[in-house]
Structures are given as C-alpha cells and as structure tokens.
Amino acid sequence: MQAQDLLRQTDKLPNVPDVVRELIQLLSDPDVNYSELTEKVSHDQTISLKVLRVVNSAYFGLSRKISSIDEATVLLGTDKLKTLVIASGFASSVSKVEGLKLPEFWADSFRVAELAQWLAKRTPLVQADEAFTVGIVHNIGRLLLHLTEPTIAQEIQELVANRKAGRVKAEQDLLGFTSQDAGKALMDLWKFPAGLGLAVQLHKRPFANEEPNPLACVLNLACYLNACIRAEREYDLVREGFPMAVAKAAGLNEGVVYELDDALMIGDGLNQLI
Structure with a gap:
C-alpha cells in the first residue's frame, strides 16, 4: 500500500472549507487582500459562528460583544483571525x-x-x-x-x-x-x-x-x-x-x-x- x-x-x-484552504495558500503572501478574505469568511456561516463564539469568550476577554467578522478583524487583528478560521475549519x-x-x-x-x-x-x-x-x-x-x-x-x-x-x-x-x-x-x-x-x-x-x-x-x-x-x-x-x-x-x-x-x-x- x-x-x-x-x-x-x-x-x-x-x-x-475553501476559505481555509485559500487562507493557508496565501500565508506566505505579505500583501494578501485581507478585506476580501474576511468577506469570504463572513459568507461561511459555520466558521463565522464558531469564530464569533470564541471571540466573545473569556479566552480573549474583550470588553464588549462582537457581532461581525469585520469587527473581529479590527479588534483582534488579522493574525488572530487567521488562527481562529484555520482551527475552526479543520475542527469542522x-x-x-x-x-x-x-x-x-x-x-x-x-x-x-x-x-x-x-x-x-x-x-x-x-x-x-x-x-x-x-x-x-x-x-x-x-x-x-x-x-x-x-x-x-x-x-x-x-x-x-x-x-x-x-x-x-x-x-x-x-x-x-x-x-x-x-x-x-x-x-x-x-x-x-x-x-x-x-x-x-x-x-x-x-x-x-x-x-x-x-x-x-x-x-x-x-x-x-x-x-x-x-x-x-x-x-x-x-x-x-x-x-x-x-x-x-x-x-x-x-x-x-x-x-x-x-x-x-x-x-x-x-x-x-x-
């Protein structure tokens, strides 16, 4: 075998999910268009919900509730968003x-x-x-x-x-x-x-x-x-x-x-x- x-x-x-594969393929590109990527993330309902659940958990300890992927990107930064998307994508x-x-x-x-x-x-x-x-x-x-x-x-x-x-x-x-x-x-x-x-x-x-x-x-x-x-x-x-x-x-x-x-x-x- x-x-x-x-x-x-x-x-x-x-x-x-495709968005996770694309994100990983673009890891080495410092000029990646993250606004386009976050838009794709927001269109994947399963991943979006999981990411927002973790963003609003005690793990990140943010002072207010986050309701959108755009907000999550602004408050967490793209690196942490990538982390969450990759992890949630594989877990699903x-x-x-x-x-x-x-x-x-x-x-x-x-x-x-x-x-x-x-x-x-x-x-x-x-x-x-x-x-x-x-x-x-x-x-x-x-x-x-x-x-x-x-x-x-x-x-x-x-x-x-x-x-x-x-x-x-x-x-x-x-x-x-x-x-x-x-x-x-x-x-x-x-x-x-x-x-x-x-x-x-x-x-x-x-x-x-x-x-x-x-x-x-x-x-x-x-x-x-x-x-x-x-x-x-x-x-x-x-x-x-x-x-x-x-x-x-x-x-x-x-x-x-x-x-x-x-x-x-x-x-x-x-x-x-x-």
Whole structure:
C-alpha cells in the first residue's frame, strides 16, 4: 500500500472549507487582500459562528460583544483571525471517526499548534502563522488513516497501546509508510504550500535530511512539550529532557529552556471551536 491509495477514497476525505484552504495558500503572501478574505469568511456561516463564539469568550476577554467578522478583524487583528478560521475549519472537517475521540484529537492538535506558535516567535527561522498551521494539521495523516482504513488503524493503536511497537514502526510494518507521509500527501492534494507538508512529514525525524528543517524542528519540540503537559511532567524533568539539538536546528537560543514554564501553561483555549 502507498499513501496515495488513501486519497483515492475521495468520499472519506476530510472536508476542509475553501476559505481555509485559500487562507493557508496565501500565508506566505505579505500583501494578501485581507478585506476580501474576511468577506469570504463572513459568507461561511459555520466558521463565522464558531469564530464569533470564541471571540466573545473569556479566552480573549474583550470588553464588549462582537457581532461581525469585520469587527473581529479590527479588534483582534488579522493574525488572530487567521488562527481562529484555520482551527475552526479543520475542527469542522469531519463529524465522526471510527477509533478516534474527536474532541481529544482536536484539543491535542490545537495545543500543539499554540506551542508551535509560541516557539516560532522565539526564532527568526520560522513564521509563527506557519507554525500554528502545521501544528493544527500535524496529525492529519492519522485522521486520514482512521477515515479510510479503520481496521488497520485499530491494529496500529493496539500495537502501540500494548507497547509491542512504537507508532512509526507499527505504521511502517502494517502500511509501508507513516501517517506523516499520508499527511503530506493529503496536504499536497489540497495544494497547501510545499514547506508545510514537508514539515508535517519530517517532524518525527527532523534530521532525516542533510539540512534540518527548522519548521519541522519547531513542530517536533511542540509535540514534545505537549506530551509533557499531557503527562503532567515536572518542570525540571521537562527542561532536562528538552532536545537541545532540535532546538538549535530550529534557531532557538539555549536560554529558551528557562522559559519553558510559560509554554507549559498553554492550555485548551481553542476547544470551543470543537
């Protein structure tokens, strides 16, 4: 089997709204026309309602109720609006997946995205909005696998749960490729910027190529911190285990380990989008 085989089951692929795809494709364009983009967002009722619900929540703590996407853009700025639109768009892409608890899956993805963004703001080598986006989709290949091959996905889950294999090895043995490969294939199909798909593909092994990929390194570190949060690991152990070689390749300075207590406070603020 190859990753492309999963994509042929077109009726089972996640349904990401056009406005989200367009936004991600335009991430690298500093001259994007945001007024046109916000107009498109306002025409997608599902996303608009979710965005406005979060904008009016305690997460943003605004002093008055916001009733339109235009108002949200003015008060939050386009960067935060992009964050909300991308997160809500992916959270709405599927309604039920065999073998996955979607609220947990997206909560995990959102926190990795926020951690990746936090790290990206501390290195000149990575754009914060790109880091957020790859965080949201870093596990999209696993979602795709559960949608298209639920039986094999369950076998992999059991191997990992019973400690008979790590996830990467289990996927290689049963599929011949990894869910990261599948994620990149899906992002290529969606015509996302190539650098985002590559980062998703490499984040489990950021030194696989001769030159480390800084975005993949940031995503690798975000996943490490997320695992520490989930395990409620003590701060000293988090700092001790922090992969400094990956951090260096991401362009982070050594002092970042003394800021990790701030990163560990990142919670589930975007969960209202689920």
